Amino acid sequence: xxxxxxVICSAVAGIDLVxxxxxxxxxxxxxxxxxxxxxxxxxxxxxxxxxxxxDLVDSLDILITIFxxxxxxxLTVYYFYRSSFEGFQNxxxxxxxxxxxxxxxxxxxxxxxxxPAMNVNYFNSFLFIIFMLLGLYFLTNLLLAxxxxxxx
Numbered sequence: 001x002x003x004x005x006x007v008i009c010s011a012v013a014g015i016d017l018v019x020x021x022x023x024x025x026x027x028x029x030x031x032x033x034x035x036x037x038x039x040x041x042x043x044x045x046x047x048x049x050x051x052x053x054x055d056l057v058d059s060l061d062i063l064i065t066i067f068x069x070x071x072x073x074x075l076t077v078y079y080f081y082r083s084s085f086e087g088f089q090n091x092x093x094x095x096x097x098x099x100x101x102x103x104x105x106x107x108x109x110x111x112x113x114x115x116p117a118m119n120v121n122y123f124n125s126f127l128f129i130i131f132m133l134l135g136l137y138f139l140t141n142l143l144l145a146x147x148x149x150x151x152x
Contacts, residue, residue, distance in 0.1 A: 002040045009036035058150055062143045069139060070105055073131050074098045080127070086116045104128070105135050 013033035020027040039045055056063075078097040081087035090113055091097035103109045110132070117124040 005036060006040040009033040009040070013037070055147075055150060059143060059146050062139070062146055066105075066135070066139050066143065069135060070101050071098065073127075074101045077101065077127065081117070084120060086120065089116065101131075104131070107132070107136070 010033070013027075013030040016027050016029040016033070019025075020030070039049065074094065074097045078087070078091050078094055081091050090100050100109065100113060104113050110128075114125065114128050117128060
């Protein structure tokens with residue numbers, strides 16, 4: 001199995017490198033195949049990857065809950081703000097809205113999203129405050145508790 005994976009990864013990487021050399025392009029696929037080649041050579045990396053995957057399976061239900069929570073608020077802000085300037089600026093499509101709400105979940109773009117909504121109407125801020133309070137203080141701590149429980 002390992003030898004077959006090594007041969008397949010090496011062949012795909014070789015084909016991509018030749019294609020990129022002829023077309024003067026960047027070898028994206030060959031760089032991705034390096035991961036597969038590295039995993040086949042190192043048993044330590046394989047065991048750590050198996051441990052990481054088992055940890056992700058244990059936290060999968062909480063991660064699904066977090067991303068569903070973000071999706072619900074994404075749909076809410078998309079339909080709530082689609083006719084305003086903020087909707088065109090930050091929530092033009094559902095994809096943009098989901099990306100901005102995911103970034104907002106990490107508080108990285110909080111003023112960029114929050115302040116224009118609050119300038120329109122003060123009560124608009126309650127939507128984002130509820131999103132941040134439930135997300136940051138409940139769901140993130142739930143995920144953190146699951147990780148701590150795993151390594152206790």
